[in-house]
Amino acid sequence: MDDATSGPGQPAPDLPDPDDWVAALQSGIDAKAREYYGPEAFRRWKELPAMGRIPNAHGVGRVTGACGDTIEISLVLDAETIAAGAFFSDGCGASQVCASVALELALGKSVDEAYDVTGTDVLSVLKVFPQGEKHCAHLAAKALNEALNDAMRRPRP
Numbered sequence: 001m002d003d004a005t006s007g008p009g010q011p012a013p014d015l016p017d018p019d020d021w022v023a024a025l026q027s028g029i030d031a032k033a034r035e036y037y038g039p040e041a042f043r044r045w046k047e048l049p050a051m052g053r054i055p056n057a058h059g060v061g062r063v064t065g066a067c068g069d070t071i072e073i074s075l076v077l078d079a080e081t082i083a084a085g086a087f088f089s090d091g092c093g094a095s096q097v098c099a100s101v102a103l104e105l106a107l108g109k110s111v112d113e114a115y116d117v118t119g120t121d122v123l124s125v126l127k128v129f130p131q132g133e134k135h136c137a138h139l140a141a142k143a144l145n146e147a148l149n150d151a152m153r154r155p156r157p
Helices: 018-037 039-047 093-106 119-126 135-153
Strands: 059-064 070-078 081-089
Touching: 018 039, 018 093, 039 093, 039 119, 059 135, 070 093, 070 135, 081 093, 081 135, 093 119, 093 135, 119 135
Parallel strands: none
Antiparallel strands: 059 070, 070 081
């Protein structure tokens, strides 16, 4: 039997550790994503605070873009202030990040102030964002506005 071949009773050839291979692959993917989306969007994508839905929210806005991504934003009001919120998106990381930023910009603001949050505001927080993904910021702002509209239509105790 050739020394390079393993068989019964022979040591296995040196193979890369699967965990090391996966870690190297993930590192390469992360580097490409950071380069494409920019450092701030990448950081937020890895954390994605407030992703989910709020049962019995005071307002829910759900919009679907031409790209097919859907963003949903749920809001809880305390009087006329955005006290809490959550977002959900079935779309790409860009949609998720933009929804997160739009919600962050609205939290703690009055309803009137939150209506002023635009896609441009979302993009200014992210600083660097791919041209082909910028529509996600405007979609997120539209979902926020829909949630605000819904909250204003619903009776509250």
